[in-house]
Amino acid sequence: MPKQKIPVQAIPRLSLYYRVLLGYKTSEFIRSSELARLTGFSAAVVRRDLAYFGQFGIPGRGYNIAQLKESILKILGIDTEWKIALVGVGNLGSALISYKGFTKHGFKIVCGFDVNPSKLNKKKADVPIKHMRDLAKYVREKAIKIAIIAVPALNCQEAVDKLVKAGVRGILNFAPFRPKAPAGIEVLNVDLSIELEKLAYFLNQAKQK
Amino acid sequence: MPKQKIPVQAIPRLSLYYRVLLGYKTSEFIRSSELARLTGFSAAVVRRDLAYFGQFGIPGRGYNIAQLKESILKILGIDTEWKIALVGVGNLGSALISYKGFTKHGFKIVCGFDVNPSKLNKKKADVPIKHMRDLAKYVREKAIKIAIIAVPALNCQEAVDKLVKAGVRGILNFAPFRPKAPAGIEVLNVDLSIELEKLAYFLNQAKQK
DNA sequence: TAGATTGTTAATCGATTAACAATC
């Protein structure tokens, strides 16, 4: 198997194909051109992306919807539920705990961590909130591999260090700070100020024309 | 001026350079290698990015920090305050209203919009909440150009349509849906489930080795 | 001037696109 290298951009596209497929209950097959139309990518990209992972299609027909759904589910690794630890139960953290969208995609925030005494030992949307000092034990015991960080920039690196030490391998970071992490740990940064600055740049350019 | 094309990836990098520069009060000059070290990019990328916009550096010395800060500020268009309309004042929307980080970067949510009667005509963190039917008038009057969408997927396209009609040109969309928008309107999607699915894929791959 | 670092050019790398042979 000469397994070629898969461009990282293909992965979120797979997620979007999957989302489209979820909307199909009835019809048997879907063509790459249809998936392309509904996601905004080109049909060639769709076929290329799927071909990285196997031969899912039937020439002349398209892709069996149920089968493709199942395949993408497995490729993305969302065929089982992922337990998530949330670090930082402030405004954003609280909103994320209550967010229903995660559950639908097989992700479950099982515990929040904070240091603010007013938040501790309560439950938010049925999720327990514990002190940061209990993080290592809890995360290790429950074998949690994914975490979300929603703390201020200053506390971000510390949170990453603790999580990694406790066995977390993937981190979704909302703090406006780029933490360092050892090789083999995936950190995805969602940086709201930077997104807004992209918009500002774009509008600024448009204005100058 | 043969103004070459600027890769979009350069823009968020500029934001990060700017963030690093904010940390410098004292020293006069900073080298590309230093900016590179602190942001994790290569020195060549740093120089390339800056060179797209002008000759900011002095060979043998580096970049004047105060000057470079000022220049990036203008390039990104964050030298003035941007007013932002927020559509959807649920959990996430409320968290965004209270988020201090935006103000620090020159962005200000000036009004929230919702249809839920229990939220209307109140203030959250000093921001008024109005009914969606008042959006067009308000946005047009205040000449708001940027909006944040934090509504369910089903209401996303409608929100985009209304915003664009009212004169909004840049949209940060948190709904798990890719809305269509006319050319010339910039829509940035922050899709939390997709980010988590990227992590799931990554961990799934790592496991298989 | 000697030393250092920028700005830019050419080479490399990687992803997307276009085209079409293979296949149902």
Added chain:
DNA sequence: TAGATTGTTAATCGATTAACAATC
């Protein structure tokens, strides 16, 4: 079989990297 669409190859496009002449 004829028609349709996949999977894959080659060509194109775009961004990054490496190297170095220009310049303070």
